[in-house]
Amino acid sequence: MTVQFGNPDRPNSYIGKTVPRPNAGRLVEGRGKYVDDINLPRMVHVAFVRSPFAHAKILGIDAKEARLVKGVLRIFTGADLAEVCTPWVAVLAHLKGLKSPPEHPMALDRSCWVGEPVVAVVATSRAAAEDGAALVEVDYDPLPVVADMMTALDASTPVLHPEIGDNLAFQRLHEEGDVDSIFAIAHKVVSARFKTGRHTGVTxxxxxxxxxxxxxxxxxxxxxxxxxPHMMQTVLAKHLDVPESRVRVICGDVGGSYGIKVHVYPDEVATAAISKIMARPVKFIADRLESFTTDIHARDHEIEAKIAVDANGKILAFDVDDWTAIGAYSVYPRTSAIEGNQVVNLCGGPYDFANYRAKTTVVFQNKTPTCQYRAVGHPIAVAVTEGLVDMAAAALGLDPVEIRRRNMYADDGYPITSPAKMRFEGLSHHQSMDKLVELMDYDALRRDQAEARARGVHRGIGIASFIELTNPSPFMYGIGGARISAQDGCTVRMDPDGSIVALSGVTEQGQGTEAMLSQIVAEGVGVLPSNVRVITGDTQVTPYGGGTWASRGAGIGGEAALRSARALRDSILEVAAAMLQADQASLDIRDGHIVDAESGAGRMPLEELGRIVYFRGDTLPEGLPRELVQTRHYITSEYPFAFTNGVQASYLEVDVETGIVKLLKHWCVEDCGRIINPQLVDEQIRGGIVQGLGGALFEEIHYDDEGQLLNGSMADYLVPMAGEMPDMVVGHVETPTKESMLGAKGAGEAGTAGAPAAVMNAINDALRPLGAQVTQMPFTPERILRALGAIED
Amino acid sequence: MTKVFADRIDIDLMVNGEPVEARVPAGQHVIDFLRQELGLTGAHASCEHGVCGTCTVRVDGASVRGCLMLAAQLDGADVWTIEGLSDSEAIRDLQEAFIARNALQCGFCTPGMLVAAEELLAQGGVPERAAIREHLSGNYCRCTGYEAIVDAVETVARQRAGQVQA
Incomplete structure (x- = not known):
């Protein structure tokens, strides 16, 4: 029996409804339990002495003074921890040629970025540990620094890791069709150089x-x-030599993640190693400077790209040359080559064209490692693609909406394999564009823009179509050898009073995972969502699973929950049929009661069934299965990824005197398949958009030529604040994936994928009459004034 | 040691309506005192230099950055944190509006956000959305994109002004 999603009046119809999040109530009362809220008996704190140099030999460590600080208990060097913790190498077999040297939890004889942990000071309080750390003397001999991305492979640049030969971590060239010939004969070729700012998540x-x-x-x-959590269980078990069954990772409330908290960090493994040595609880909470210097960075790309179009605006070819620098090590275990690889996979994504060349070059440098952050690679690929499409439209005198309509894959033409060899099961570019144009009243906005221009006010409209990779299969990491689960599981159980407990391998960091799961399980079993208690984030309790990343929680964790809930429903009905002497197929469960499926008449509350099964099993027929706990796992298998699509629009005003951009409004129409909770999806989209807007306008990590990080505080690294952000209109098209019963794809990253491109195109739309164009993010007042020729030096 | 150079200070204050006496290190910040000494973990430390607002608590009626004020300055103060504001039901309508509008995701900024929002609401009237955004600009949220928060605060302002039913 399948769920009749098309019938909104079906019984237990919670999938598709806005229901409140079960965890919101305690969070608004300050009753959350984040790691720093936990204190254990005999707990100690660790603070790290971090490298002040981007590249230096460590000649000696003198901790005599530090040991005298009251409260300081132990001091560890990298060599001390290497005795209990094996190093890791972050490569994936399917990313051919990717290389990275072994990395230890703390530097051994050389530090490779500003912030790399060198010495650990353990004390009875964080304050004492910090006081001790300040007194540790490390004798460094500075080494030549690799700071610039574009010269990293030059013969004159020193090689960061001599043992691996050069500064090239990874390179991939993908070529389809006859790109050079097309560019030689095309009606119009437009090229541009794009830069995306190195930024970080700032959880x-x-x-x-x-x-x-x-x-x-x-x-x-x-x-x-x-x-x-399960990935971390496996990592800690492997590198600290403990059986996986003896490593329990508990993940309670998490205060923001966005991809930042899905990686293995040396200082966190060091904390575990220290606990193993000291045999007592050790706490590490990064401070804000540590966050800026050691949380993964992302998006540091420079891209030279061109597009070829015919006289009608039909896209003939894209040619993309992407460079990125990833710091000193590829990050374990997902690796730092994925972002560049995504750029190759995703450029040109919405469009039906034949000739494609994309190359990514991934180099090492002496900066903080980069890795996957919300919408991995998408903001870059979408900016390059949509920037070029707008430039081509302008060169041809075509409207930006019209050129896209002429090139987007037809909604009825799926399945499709793109020139990048991505497989699309079913997308809705045209429907989404139609809905966007209607929501924003595109023609009226163009009139408003013209009227403003007549008053000397420079407003711009920017459109950005996109595709988004969600629900990854083992093709993302597993086939490359990483022990990262693409499968996820859910156990659903009925307790004696008829209430339901669901234990899921996907996790909650505020997206609404637990709400979404409670709705699915409620509908699947036939109880109220408030009667479903969802447990996530405990590896000794929940089925092994991947967790929450790459927009997989709803599509994969949700499907596992639905299947286990349906299995429990079947088990309950099997017992009920025996108790009621009825045909199982004639019974249903609605709002916690066994009912006659035909008439809806109540036959028995679940509580009564629970009483009999748990306490009076003697009254049931011998041999009758009474398994009121069911576990199911789910993994995608037909497609490597479930692609979603959408389109965003930005309306903004550029002050040509100051270079300041004022966001007036933002729209997004996206298609994440079956929507489980409309409000949660909308708010994921809005939150994602604002992270994209941050990248477009504010966020950029700055380094000097010596690899010193220059803006390591929230006062110096700007993120979006309430005052500058626009209201956002969100619309949906629903094309469920046919791979699962649930039909859900991911929604968590679409906002971030498309927003920067929409803003870039809007700024350039505003500036075009003035002959100016910007392609380097973030679009700061200075960069806009330079583009306008108002600043020169 | 003379009082001038004392590294520990005695303070006597009210926290969430309850009397508290403590001897605090001279360098301890309010947020660390509340979290570590009193177990009031609702407000959080994040940027630790007064920018992000997650440590916002109410001291003598005003929103205060718990990371910029010293515990030693609390002698004689009347302090309210999210725990006390919840127990007293003082901001129940605002909390309900946050839940209904999903104006929180990870919840880490929320206790500080609520204290800051209540400071604006306590001024009365129905502020413009731009004024709400301006008032909350010292409280960062990385999850929601702010719109839902602005909606929730606006809704409560209207409810309190009697413009809509609660």
Missing amino acids: LEPRSILVDWNPAEGQMTAYHATQA
Whole structure:
């Protein structure tokens, strides 16, 4: 029996409704439990002495003074931790040629970026640990620094890791069709150079971990702010030599993640290693400077790209040359080559064209490592693609909406394999564009823009279509050898009073995972969502799963929940049929009652069934299965990824005197397949858009030529604040994936994928009459004034 | 040691309507005192230099950055944190509006956001959306994109002004 999604009046119709989040109530009362809220008996704190140099030999460490600080208990060097913790190498077999040297939890004899942990000071309080850390003397001999991305491979640039030969971490060239010939004969060729600003996630809760190794029990318990508890269980088990069954990762409330908290960080593994040595709980909470210097960075790309179009605006070819620098190490275990690889996979994504060349060059440098951050690679690929499409439209005198309509894949033409060899099961570019144009009243907005221009006010409209990779299969990481689960599981159980508990391998960091799961399980079993208690984030309790990343929570975790809930429903009905002497097919469960499926007449509350099964099983027929716990796992198999699509629009005003951009309004229409909770999806889109707007207008990590990070505080690194952000209109088209019963694809990253391109195109739309164009993010007042020729030096 | 150079200070204050006496390190910030000494973990430390607003608590009626004020300055103060504001039901309508509008995701900024929003609402009237945005600009949220928060605060302002039913 399948769920009749098309019938809104079906019984237990919670999938598709806005229901409140079960965890919101305690969070608004300050009753959340984040890692730093947890204190354990005998707990100690660790602070790290970090490299002040981007590249230096460590000649010696003198901790005599530090040991005298009251409260300081132990001091560890990289060599001390290497005795209990094996190093890791972050490569994936399917990213051919990717290389990276072994990395230890703390530097051994050389530091490779400003912020790399060198010495750990453990004390009875964080304050004492910091006081001790300040007194540790490290004798450094500075080495030549690789700071510039574009010269990293030059013969004159020193090689950062001599043992791996050169500064090239990874390179991939993908070519389809006859790109050079097309560019030679095309009606119009437009090229541009794009830069996306190196930025970071700025989770308000800094990275946090509390590890408690109990040698008497042989168990390691890690309270960890993470998106992937089972991955961390596997990593800690492997590198600290503990069986996986003896590593318990508990992930309670997490104060923002966005991809920042899905990686293995050296200082967090160091904390676990120290706990294993000291045999007591050790807490590490990053401070804000540590967050800026050691949380992964992302999006540091420079791209030379061109588009070829015919006289009608038909796209003939894209040619993209992408460069990115990833810091000193590829990040474990997802690697730092994925972002560049995504740029190759995603450029030109919405469009039906035949000739494609894309190359990514990924180099090492002496900066903080980069890795996957919300919408991995998409903001870059979408900016390049949509920037070029707008430039081509302008060169041909075509309207930006019209050129897209002429090139987007037809909604009825799926399945399709793109020139980048991405497989699309079903997308809705045209429907989405139609809806966007209607929502924003495009023609009226163009009139408003013209009227403003007549008054000397420079407003711009920017459109950005996009595709978005969600629901990844093992093709993302598993086939490359990474022990990262693409499968996820859910256990659903009925307790004696008829209430339901669901234990899921996907996790909650505020997206609404637990609300979404409660709705699915409620509908699947036939109870009220408020009667479903969802448990996530405990590896010793929940089925093994991947966690929450790459917009997989609803599509994969949700499907596992639906299947396990349906299985429990079947088990309950099997018992009910025996108790009621009825045909199982004639019974249903609605609002916590066994009912006659035909008439809806109540036959028995679940509570009564629970009483009999748990306490009077003697009254049931011998041999009758009474398994009121069911577990199901789900993995996608027909498509490597479930692509979603959408289109965004930005309306803004550029002050040509100051270069300041004022966002007036923003629209997004997206298609994430089946929507489980409309409000949660809308708010994921809005939050995602604003992270994209941050990248477009404000966010940029600055380094000097010596690899010193220059803006390591929230006062110096700007993120969107309430005052500058626009109201956002969100609309949907629903094209469910046919791979699953649920039909859900991901929604968490679409906002971030398209927003920067929409803003770039809007700014350039505003500036075009003035002959100016910007392509380097973030679009700061200075860059806009330079483009206008108002600043020169 | 003379009082001038004392590294520990005695303070006597009210926290969430309850009397508190404590001897605090001279360098301890309000947020660390509340979280570590009193177990009031609702407000959070994040940027630790007065920018992000997650540590916002109410001291003598005003929104204060718990990371910029010293615990030693609290002698004689009347402090309210999210725990006390919840127990007293003082901002129940605002909390309900945040839940209904999903004006929180990870919840880390929320306790500070609520204190800051209540400071604006306590001024009475129905502020313009731009004024709400301006007032909350010292409280960062990385999850929601702010619109839902502005909606929730606007809704409560209207409810309190009697413009709509609660």
